[in-house]
Amino acid sequence: xxxxxxxxxxxxxxxxTFFVACEIVDPESIEDPNNPSVGEVLQNANKAQLQxxxxxxxxxxxxxxxxxxxxxxxxxxxxxxxxxxxxRDMLELLGIQEGANAETEPSFRGMGTVWDxxxxxxxxxxxxxxxxxxxxxxxxxxxxxxxxxxxxFQAFQYLIPLLTQSKENGIRIDVxxxxxxxxxxxxxxxxxxxxxxxxxxxxxxxxxxxxxDFELSDGIADFNTPQTFLLLNRAIAARVAIYGEDWxxxxxxxxxxxxxxxLSSGADVLNRxxxxxxxxxxxxxxxxxxxRNSETAQIELVxxxxxxx
Numbered sequence: 001x002x003x004x005x006x007x008x009x010x011x012x013x014x015x016x017t018f019f020v021a022c023e024i025v026d027p028e029s030i031e032d033p034n035n036p037s038v039g040e041v042l043q044n045a046n047k048a049q050l051q052x053x054x055x056x057x058x059x060x061x062x063x064x065x066x067x068x069x070x071x072x073x074x075x076x077x078x079x080x081x082x083x084x085x086x087x088r089d090m091l092e093l094l095g096i097q098e099g100a101n102a103e104t105e106p107s108f109r110g111m112g113t114v115w116d117x118x119x120x121x122x123x124x125x126x127x128x129x130x131x132x133x134x135x136x137x138x139x140x141x142x143x144x145x146x147x148x149x150x151x152x153f154q155a156f157q158y159l160i161p162l163l164t165q166s167k168e169n170g171i172r173i174d175v176x177x178x179x180x181x182x183x184x185x186x187x188x189x190x191x192x193x194x195x196x197x198x199x200x201x202x203x204x205x206x207x208x209x210x211x212x213d214f215e216l217s218d219g220i221a222d223f224n225t226p227q228t229f230l231l232l233n234r235a236i237a238a239r240v241a242i243y244g245e246d247w248x249x250x251x252x253x254x255x256x257x258x259x260x261x262x263l264s265s266g267a268d269v270l271n272r273x274x275x276x277x278x279x280x281x282x283x284x285x286x287x288x289x290x291x292r293n294s295e296t297a298q299i300e301l302v303x304x305x306x307x308x309x
Contacts, residue, residue, distance in 0.1 A: 038127065045131045047138065047213075053128040054146065054214045060124045061153050062276040064117030066287035068160065070300060071114070078306065083298035114164050118157040119175055125150040125157075126176055142213040145226055148205035149216070152233045155197040159240065162190045191244040198237045205230045219275035231260040232274055 041049045073079040074093040081089035091097035128150050132143050161171045167187035174182025185193070208226035216224050223229040234257035241250035254261065262269065278286040290299055 041127070041131045042134050044137065045135045050128070050131065050135070050138070050146070051214050053124070053131060054149070054216075057121065057124045057128055057150060057153055058217055058220075060117070060121035061157065063120065064113050064160065065276055067113040068117070069288070072164065073300065078303055079300045080303065081298075081300050085297060115161050118160040121157045122154050122175060123178070125154045138213055141207065141209045144204045145208035145212045146214065148201045148208055148226065148233070149212070149229060151197050151201035151204065152229070152236065155194045155201065155240070156236055158190065158194050158197070159243075162187065162194070163243070188244070191240060195237065195240050195244065195249075198233055198240065201233055202230060202237070205233060217277050219277040222272060223274060231257050233257075235260045 041053060045053070070079070070081055070089070071093070074081050074089060077094075081093070083089050092100040095101075128146065132138075132146050158171065158173065165171060165187075170184045170186040171190050172181045172184055173190060173193050205226045210227070211225055212229075220229070220232075223232045234253045238250045238253035238257060241247075241253055260272070278284050278289075288300075290296060
């Protein structure tokens with residue numbers, strides 16, 4: 001019995017030693033091989049990583065266009081969303097179904113994207129700005145170009161939730177920590193914040209030299225230098241000044257953006273501007289494009305009054 005017990009005791013010790021050596025309850029952390037970590041780009045990001053962050057910001061910048069335009073266009077009676085897969089867009093958003101009430105509809109009919117997508121773009125810009133503060137692969141002048149573009153995109157994105165809320169509701173502007181965001185601020189304070197952000201971007205662009213150290217999409221081909229992107233910035237600033245009923249500020253911004261509105265070269269100049277571009281897989285298809293005379297189960301139709309007018 002003594003011999004048998006000692007053998008069992010020795011075996012138990014060996015098993016315990018094996019389990020401790022294996023550390024089965026404390027495996028090594030495995031990084032996602034398909035996606036770079038946030039920490040990686042926040043520690044002396046290289047030029048390729050900075051370009052990826054800027055490209056990602058442009059993608060975030062356009063992401064909300066599809067659902068946002070369809071929803072707001074329907075509420076504004078500018079379009080009729082004809083969708084066989086989901087007739088609620090016609091029946092409930094337009095209120096033509098008896099008892100329909102878009103405000104109490106449980107899914108809120110896609111209006112959540114008015115918040116989700118703009119704030120995703122704003123967070124992407126914050127990530128880019130933080131990465132720039134923690135890298136030395138580009139000089140201060142080159143960083144100014146990134147700052148000017150990122151802040152301009154941010155300002156535009158803040159406008160979307162602000163303009164779709166009542167003036168009493170306001171928006172959050174401090175969203176650096178998604179688990180502890182800042183308070184809601186009223187409409188006037190939101191407008192001031194956006195205007196200040198555009199002015200910061202203006203100062204950055206004026207100190208960014210003659211060329212950007214990154215590439216923008218073809219949709220911004222007319223504004224792909226610090227000097228020309230400043231025109232786009234000032235055009236947006238004029239629009240925001242009008243929302244704030246600062247007429248003198250709007251005129252001043254318009255004067256600074258004058259080449260953007262130059263009409264002397266003919267009617268084609270009316271098409272000048274910044275665009276969202278789509279190229280198909282691996283990129284997205286243009287959600288607003290419908291081939292002529294093709295069969296489709298969903299399409300947005302312009303309100304007849306717009307054609308008549």
